[in-house]
Amino acid sequence: EAGVAQSPRYKIIEKRQSVAFWCNPISGHATLYWYQQILGQGPKLLIQFQNNGVVDDSQLPKDRFSAERLKGVDSTLKIQPAKLEDSAVYLCASSLSLAGGPYEQYFGPGTRLTVT
């Protein structure tokens, strides 16, 4: 079974530029999550999708961050414009569903973003 795929693996941009990350979850997983992990900290949830609907985006800085999962499969997270404090690893995870859970979340390898 293929795992969660993410691209790119690394990205370096200057502040005020924009960047986008892509995630393809495990096949059949209805729930998709984006996490931000700052160095020395644990992952922090940014947004959660169930199929193509947003379940929780309370921690997403909506003035600069946006995410979509249009067809209920893969997802894109965008930052525009980027700030220095956005330097982090962006992790995508997926799980089977919300109904009947909780279920373990399976993580992709992450995208390491450096904002200079």
Added chain:
Amino acid sequence: DQQVKQNSPSLSVQEGRISILNCDYTNSMFDYFLWYKKYPAEGPTFLISISSIKDKNEDGRFTVFLNKSAKHLSLHIVPSQPGDSAVYFCAASGQTGANNLFFGTGTRLTVIP
């Protein structure tokens, strides 16, 4: 506000001995707890979980203990192997319907051959 805490940033253990990683939480609504293991340049890998209706769950060399009254859980690895060297994250979620995970800051385990 850190709702899940791992107060030991690092732990070193001899190969073959027991590794004990600890985790405390503050939110009494949490009822599902997980441990993840992370190698450098990889995403966290699910290791073991426990529901609040249990106080122990075992999977091979890994056992998780939950003490709800103390809001404390621990992961025991016996016997420890050099391949267990990684960062271990404790995570918790509640029955909010959203399955959000709240993570601790991690403990770096080093198993010395």
